[in-house]
Amino acid sequence: MKAIEVKNLVKRYGEFEAVKGVSFSVEEGEIFGLIGPNGAGKTTILRILATLIKKSDGEAKIFGLEVGINDDEIRKIISYLPEEAGAYKNMTGRQYLAFIASFFDGKEILQRGIEISKLGDRIDDKIENYSKGMVRRLLLARALMTMPKLAILDEPTSGLDVINANEIREMIKRFAKEGMTFLISSHNMLEVEYICDRIALIDAGRIIEIDEPEKLKEKYDAKNIEEVFIRAIK
Amino acid sequence: MSLLNIVKKEVKELLTPATVLPVVLMFIIFAGMGNFFGEAAEKAKEMPKIGLACNDDGNASKIFVDVMKAYCNIVTWNNSIEEVKERKGFALIEVPSNFSSNIENFSKAGVKIYWVINDIGIANAFPYETIKNIIEIAEREIANNILEERKINASFVSNPINEEELTVFKEKEIDVSPSVILQFFSTQSTTVPIIVMIIILTSGGMVITSMGMEKENKTLETLLTLPVKRSNIIAGKIMGAAIVGFIIAMIYMAGFGYYISSFSGEKIDLSEYGLKLDILDYVFISLSLFSSLLAGLSLCIVIGAFAKNYKSAQTLTLPISALAIIPMFLIMFKGFASLPFSLKTIIFAIPFSHPMMAPSFLLLDAYSIVVAGIAYSFIFSLICIAIAAYIFKTDLLLVGMMRNGKKLFWKR
Structure with missing residues (x-):
């Protein structure tokens, strides 16, 4: 079964089309990246798949469950990490993870979350005292501790320093090896090239290329995905 | 859950x-x-401190002094503003020597009041009002005495109408x-x-x-x-x-x-x-x-x-x-x-x-x-x-x- 199947997905705001008939599919255990500049429609696609906003047209399925119809079931098997998301500042890291874990079955979830976050003793500090990197690690732990079948991460390393960003990339790769499927959006093309099995280049609401990073580089005779993107949109 | x-x-x-x-x-x-405000209200109930210098020994001044003694705390009987200030009094009242004789002759009698402000603030205004009310009581007592001396029922003259109040409310008469x-x-x-x-x-x-x-x-x-x-x-x-x-x-x-x-x-x-x-x-x-x-x-x-x-x-x-x-x-x-x-x-x-x-x-x-x-x-x-x-x-x-x-x- 495909983890994600999207066919002719459209999102309109009045007469404006933010997403213009996008189609792609993601295999189970795959890290799939949506790459494109700001305003290309990446976050809109992620939000539709995360059941946050409604599609205007087309079809989207997550592990066979139809988005817009089986939303309650979909929310049990996915997790979504929005770009630049925060957490409840008056809670400690532990309290925040416990709050999220309380919506799922399984006593081990909280402990797993604490381990993934790698916050050590700081897990019992208030979130308002965390650095940006610590908050992002906590949020990623929140997204992964429930062991979702699909993790949708919007700009997972946005605004982080090199060390924190690298830690998060390694974590994503480790969980993918264990069978978790990832749908990642980023405008950092070098990052996506490094962690994604396959990528879709998206521009102005349309997918212009889908393939493995190496094959795309070969096709466009480019040194990196940035060059691929520039040549593809010409 | x-x-x-x-x-x-x-x-x-x-x-x-x-x-x-x-x-x-x-x-x-x-x-x-x-x-x-609670403390201020309680304080307002206390007898105000005054100095009373009475230079008259007539009947009217005696009534005046008796009323003042009944309702005020007399901190000094001397005509000394300094003593009143020292003892945190609010006024010095001076009764002149012709007080009673003026009243007996149906001429207005005067008293001199020296107000002493010890502190500013709304709550500090209460004692001054109280002292003025007490002087009014003394005035009524003196007037009643004049009427009584002439065999006139003073309480009747000062209050000749008896009011009986009934308020109609919720289809009931409430007194x-x-x-x-x-x-x-x-x-x-x-x-x-x-x-x-x-x-x-x-x-x-x-x-x-x-x-x-x-x-x-x-x-x-x-x-x-x-x-x-x-x-x-x-x-x-x-x-x-x-x-x-x-x-x-x-x-x-x-x-x-x-x-x-x-x-x-x-x-x-x-x-x-x-x-x-x-x-x-x-x-x-x-x-x-x-x-x-x-x-x-x-x-x-x-x-x-x-x-x-x-x-x-x-x-x-x-x-x-x-x-x-x-x-x-x-x-x-x-x-x-x-x-x-x-x-x-x-x-x-x-x-x-x-x-x-x-x-x-x-x-x-x-x-x-x-x-x-x-x-x-x-x-x-x-x-x-x-x-x-x-x-x-x-x-x-x-x-x-x-x-x-x-x-x-x-x-x-």
């Missing part, structure tokens, strides 16, 4: 030192003011003046609206702020992708804000109640005339408050859905403040019954008005309008909750209103 988790989270997020501290501070200020009854109702129509307004403003502001903060921190997006029903998120937010709002209102009420009680003089008990609330009335008041709070918080959820961030949430609390403050002032100063029909309709349409008016209506046995208010508030709540549920299920909550790609409210 998920509802309880949301409620607990809301309470934890809203009940912070930053929200509680200003309220506790207000409590301390109110309590402190109440204490101050108290209307001002006593109106004072009783004015206490009801002042305290209750203020308390209701505080509860509505506090809880309502919290719901809107909570929505604004959730959007600003993008925690709402996380919450909406969790396996939890939208209705539980809405109910959890309403219940959490209601609990915190109630706790904060209780702290306010304790301070405000203490402050108000420091002003009230003798308690008026009109229960023997049927002017009391029984258990059923309290059930109605509770229902009225609950339905009104539910209506207010449901409306706030709808309004809060349009908050983009914390800052815009603060602005969005303004309509709620207006809806709570307008009926409060109208009910406090005018009363519902004396309003024109158009204003009555507006006041009835604002759900917050009903618990403000309920105690007075119940005292007047006007149950139908209280029940109508409760029913209206519940219907209002249901409509708001339905609108909120619709907004939570659509894109409106996260992307706002858009037309042709352009934002009407906001887009993230």
Whole structure:
């Protein structure tokens, strides 16, 4: 079964089309990246798949469950990490993870979350005292501790320093090896090239290329995905 | 279970030192003011300290001195302003040597009063008024004595009419003046609206702020992708804000109640005339408050859905403040019954008005309008909750209103 199947997905705001008939599919255990500049429609696609906003047209399925119809079931098997998301500042890291874990079955979830976050003793500090990197690690732990079948991460390393960003990339790769499927959006093309099995280049609401990073580089005779993107949109 | 988790989270997020501290501070200020006014009122009951220098030994001056001795604390009998000042007296009264002879000759007798201001402030004005009233008592006593000497019944002359007061109220004749009854109702129509307004403003502001903060921190997006029903998120937010709002209102009420009680003089008990609330009335008041709070918080959820961030949430609390403050002032100063029909309709349409008016209506046995208010508030709540549920299920909550790609409210 495909983890994600999207066919002719459209999102309109009045007469404006933010997403213009996008189609792609993601295999189970795959890290799939949506790459494109700001305003290309990446976050809109992620939000539709995360059941946050409604599609205007087309079809989207997550592990066979139809988005817009089986939303309650979909929310049990996915997790979504929005770009630049925060957490409840008056809670400690532990309290925040416990709050999220309380919506799922399984006593081990909280402990797993604490381990993934790698916050050590700081897990019992208030979130308002965390650095940006610590908050992002906590949020990623929140997204992964429930062991979702699909993790949708919007700009997972946005605004982080090199060390924190690298830690998060390694974590994503480790969980993918264990069978978790990832749908990642980023405008950092070098990052996506490094962690994604396959990528879709998206521009102005349309997918212009889908393939493995190496094959795309070969096709466009480019040194990196940035060059691929520039040549593809010409 | 998920509802309880949301409620607990809301309470934890809203009940912070930053929200509680200003309220506790207000409590301390109110309590402190109440204490101050209470002490001032007690002090006003004390006999004022004066100096009395009497240079006359006639009959009238004797009456004058006797009255002053009975009602004042004479700190010195010497004609010394310094001694009065030293002993914290408020006045030195000098009775001249011709005081009694002038009165006996039907000529006005004079006394000289040297006022001493020891301290400034409203509370310090009481003793001066008291001393003037005591001098008036002495004047009456001297006048009565003149009449008695001429074999005239002084008490009759000074009070020849016997007033028998009967106030028709609630189809009963009550032997108290209307001002006593109106004072009783004015206490009801002042305290209750203020308390209701505080509860509505506090809880309502919290719901809107909570929505604004959730959007600003993008925690709402996380919450909406969790396996939890939208209705539980809405109910959890309403219940959490209601609990915190109630706790904060209780702290306010304790301070405000203490402050108000420091002003009230003798308690008026009109229960023997049927002017009391029984258990059923309290059930109605509770229902009225609950339905009104539910209506207010449901409306706030709808309004809060349009908050983009914390800052815009603060602005969005303004309509709620207006809806709570307008009926409060109208009910406090005018009363519902004396309003024109158009204003009555507006006041009835604002759900917050009903618990403000309920105690007075119940005292007047006007149950139908209280029940109508409760029913209206519940219907209002249901409509708001339905609108909120619709907004939570659509894109409106996260992307706002858009037309042709352009934002009407906001887009993230």
